[in-house]
Amino acid sequence: MTLSEPSCFFSALPPRQAKTLETSLHLFTTRGFFKTSVHDISNLAEVSVGFIYHHFKDKEGIAQALYNILLQRMNELIDDIEAQYSTCKERCYAIIQALFKLTEQEPEAMQFIIHARHKEFLPNEKSICSASAFVRMRALVFQGIENKEIRPMDPLVAAMIVYGGAIRMICLRLDGVIETSLETLADDLWLNTWSGLDP
């Protein structure tokens, strides 16, 4: 899976639906969901309002579709990493590197996944932290404790230490506080994070 082109997330869909979702992702992350009207999307994506309502249930339906597609991609990304690596340490680091890469290449997608406060506009969706991809990320750490790759501690605490710094860096990068590419900081982060967990 390459992540370098915006269209890659939506390439399985017909082109105008893909355009609608790309445009919605852009507007939702820059202006916010509630400050984006369906007409804004219609104008910028060059599709009619009728087209949008024919293919998506309503405005929330657009957000729901984005949410499903992006989390699906995250799950595929974890599938790949689990297939390629076997130790907890390798897998967790690979996930962090993949998230950093995604942040640099597709900041809007990352913003939507991490930051969008889905609860406000997807009331039926659980918190993003409960989404399968994030549960699987934590599960990798739990296994690491069982395997004794990680020193004994509360599993949830271990998971927060493993991913907390990385997720925080992603947030600050998306907010413009960090001005350098995350990929150059990944080694420094991981070296010092892991030394707190090594048995």
Add this chain to the structure above:
Amino acid sequence: MTLSEPSCFFSALPPRQAKTLETSLHLFTTRGFFKTSVHDISNLAEVSVGFIYHHFKDKEGIAQALYNILLQRMNELIDDIEAQYSTCKERCYAIIQALFKLTEQEPEAMQFIIHARHKEFLPNEKSICSASAFVRMRALVFQGIENKEIRPMDPLVAAMIVYGGAIRMICLRLDGVIETSLETLADDLWLNTWSGLDP
């Protein structure tokens, strides 16, 4: 400063303005800013719409007032900690404990501070990560590196490691993913976080 009573944040204000802000904080964090109407606030706070518009410029003005007051409190909290402790390690741990305590006692205030995506409804306000309290928190870590309390590394990376796990735990606690009090997990977190930073 005690944080155990909701009114403590707003106790300097006349009672009905305090009630307005308390109610707004409650509705903004539970329903969201854009799904809360001024009439909702008026009804629940038992004040008139006219009262609200007389004391606050507009709906965003309410959010701005909340933002200012809560960040002010965070700054006072850091003042207290800087006065009471002198080492980087002690100060950072005290901040994490204070944030955990605040999360347990005033979850709505914490939710607003950390999670509210102010950019959507306070477009003139910088990202919360740039707010003075958060900048000061990072500065404490930077000093720790200069003092050689923390092993040499990128200062921003060090700050993310110090606070990343804690902030992540706060988010998961607020979202209901963590079901136990954060205060019982603080020691475990800090012990294993710091051992990645100790020279």
Add this chain to the structure above:
DNA sequence: GTCTATAGAGAGATAGAC
């Protein structure tokens, strides 16, 4: 399937009495 025009509802903000 796709479009335009429009209905209908709700919200922010204000005017003006007290």
Add this chain to the structure above:
DNA sequence: GTCTATCTCTCTATAGAC
């Protein structure tokens, strides 16, 4: 200072032509 009534506008969603 405080209240109620209302104005005005924007947005979601749909109806109906093609």
